[in-house]
Structures are given as C-alpha cells and as structure tokens.
Amino acid sequence: MATHRSEIAPARSRLRIRAILGLAAVAILAVGMSVKGTFAAWTDAATMQTGTFATGTLDITLDGNLVGPGTANNPGTWTNGSFALTNLVPAESYAVSFPVKNNGTTGLKYTLTGTGSGALAVANGMQFAVYFGVTASNAGTEANGNRVGSCGGSTPTDGTGTTLTGTSSTFATDRVLAAGVTETVCFVARLNSSAPNTLQGQSMTASFLFNARQLTA
Numbered sequence: 040m041a042t043h044r045s046e047i048a049p050a051r052s053r054l055r056i057r058a059i060l061g062l063a064a065v066a067i068l069a070v071g072m073s074v075k076g077t078f079a080a081w082t083d084a085a086t087m088q089t090g091t092f093a094t095g096t097l098d099i100t101l102d103g104n105l106v107g108p109g110t111a112n113n114p115g116t117w118t119n120g121s122f123a124l125t126n127l128v129p130a131e132s133y134a135v136s137f138p139v140k141n142n143g144t145t146g147l148k149y150t151l152t153g154t155g156s157g158a159l160a161v162a163n164g165m166q167f168a169v170y171f172g173v174t175a176s177n178a179g180t181e182a183n184g185n186r187v188g189s190c191g192g193s194t195p196t197d198g199t200g201t202t203l204t205g206t207s208s209t210f211a212t213d214r215v216l217a218a219g220v221t222e223t224v225c226f227v228a229r230l231n232s233s234a235p236n237t238l239q240g241q242s243m244t245a246s247f248l249f250n251a252r253q254l255t256a
Contacts, residue, residue, distance in 0.1 A: 095145040099216075099251040102137035116246075122226065126181055132195070132229035134175035134188030139224050139249060141216035149251040151211040151224075155203030157243030163231045165243055166200025168193075169210040170225040190225035197232050203245050210247075215254065 098108040104117040122135040141147050151169065159165045173191025180186065187194060201208050216222065228245070 096143040097145055097147050097251060097253055098141070098143040099147060099149060099249055100140045100142045101249065103140075106142060108143060122228070124186070124228065127186075127230045128184040129230055129234045130232040131179070131184060131186045132188040132227055133186060134177055134190050134225060134227045136173070136175040136190065136223050136225035138221045139216070140221040141218055141251075144218050146215065146217045146254045147251045148213045148215045148254055148256075149211075149249050150209065150213065151247060151249055152207045152209050153201070153203050153245055153247045154205060154207050155243055155245045156205065158241035159230070159238060159243035160202070160204050160245075161238075162202060163233045163235060164202060164238060164241075165245070166195060166197075166202055166229045166231055167210075167245060168195035168200045168227045168229070170227075171211070171214070172223055173225050174223060175225050175227075188227050188229075190227055193227075195227050195229055200227070200229055200231075202231075203243075207248075 096108045098106065098113065100106050101117050102119070105113070105115045107113060119135065119137070122133075124131070124133040139149075153167060155165065155167075168190070170190035170193055173193070175188060175190055176192075177186065177188045201210070214222075226247070
C-alpha cells in the first residue's frame with residue numbers, strides 16, 4: 040500500500056518534536072549538574088556574650104557622715120561640733136577622735152591636710168596634732184584653766200604641734216584603707232603656752248581635708 044504524503048508529514052513532525060524534547064532534557068540535566076547552588080548547604084553559627092561590667096565605688100566617710108559617692112556628699116563638708124573649746128588660756132588643749140571609714144567597694148589611700156582661718160591662726164596661736172589608731176581623752180576643768188586633751192596618752196607641747204594658717208599643712212600622706220576598713224583618727228588642739236596678750240578674746244576655725252583616691256592614682 041502506498042504511503043500518502045499527508046501521513047508522512049505528521050510522522051516527521053512527531054519525530055522532530057521528540058528530538059527537540061530530548062535535546063531540551065539533556066540541556067536541563069547538564070545545567071542542573073553544573074549549577075552548584077541547587078544543592079543543600081548545612082550552616083551553623085555561635086555567639087559569645089559577655090558578663091556584666093560594673094564600676095566600683097570609692098567613698099570615704101567621717102564618723103558615719105558624708106556617705107555616698109557621686110552625690111552631693113562627695114565631696115562634702117561635715118562640721119564636727121564637738122571639736123570646739125571656749126575660754127582657752129595658754130597651754131590648754133582639747134582632743135577629739137572619730138572613725139574614718141572606706142565605705143566603698145575598692146581600696147583607697149588618703150592624704151590629710153589642714154588649714155586655719157581667724158586671729159588665732161598665727162604663730163604662738165593654736166596648734167594642732169594628729170594621731171592614728173588611738174582615741175581621745177580629756178582632763179581638767181575650764182574653771183581651773185588646766186584642761187588637757189591627749190590621744191592615746193600623747194599630749195603635744197610647744198614645737199610639736201602645727202600652726203594652721205591659710206596655707207595647707209600636711210599631717211599624713213597616702214594612708215591606705217581597704218574596702219570596708221575603719222581607722223580611728225585623733226586630733227588635739229592646743230593654745231600655745233607663749234600666746235601673747237594680743238590673742239585674748241580671739242578665735243579661729245580649722246578645716247581638715249581627707250583627700251581620698253584610688254590606690255593606683
């Protein structure tokens with residue numbers, strides 16, 4: 040039986056389509072094999088987080104006063120009303136002691152200096168002495184003019200005390216206090232035994248600075 044031209048054409052078309060589809064399949068397979076991004080890639084990550092960083096405190100207190108670093112009390116002034124004496128006559132003295140504490144969380148060292156203001160802050164006027172680790176004691180009476188103050192039994196005499204003027208005088212340098220540690224500081228104020236008549240009826244005030252700083256400063 041003879042094959043008609045109309046039957047041959049569709050057969051050739053089908054063969055052509057199959058060939059094209061076969062070539063497309065080969066091309067897709069080739070592309071798929073050459074593109075690495077089509078494969079899965081496992082990943083992992085790790086993060087380090089720090090602990091808390093916090094500052095310490097440096098806080099020196101006087102007899103429990105001026106507590107709190109970084110506040111209005113740091114720096115601040117405490118008036119020790121008990122360290123005062125009236126109706127003094129030459130050679131009389133008075134002593135007072137109180138605790139100085141490192142109320143902070145880090146060690147400190149402090150320098151103690153003093154200044155004076157008033158008519159008795161002159162040569163042959165008021166003298167001051169400072170002792171550490173001892174307490175104050177006082178004896179005598181105002182009526183007899185024989186009041187004597189001492190620190191742990193130590194009583195300053197002319198030449199052993201320091202006259203405080205407007206210029207700063209140093210009583211101690213770099214005294215170390217660990218965190219939470221307290222030490223007793225004792226002061227003696229004495230009117231020079233050679234105080235002249237011109238100093239009668241006069242007065243003065245003294246100021247003592249406890250200048251604290253960190254140990255590495």
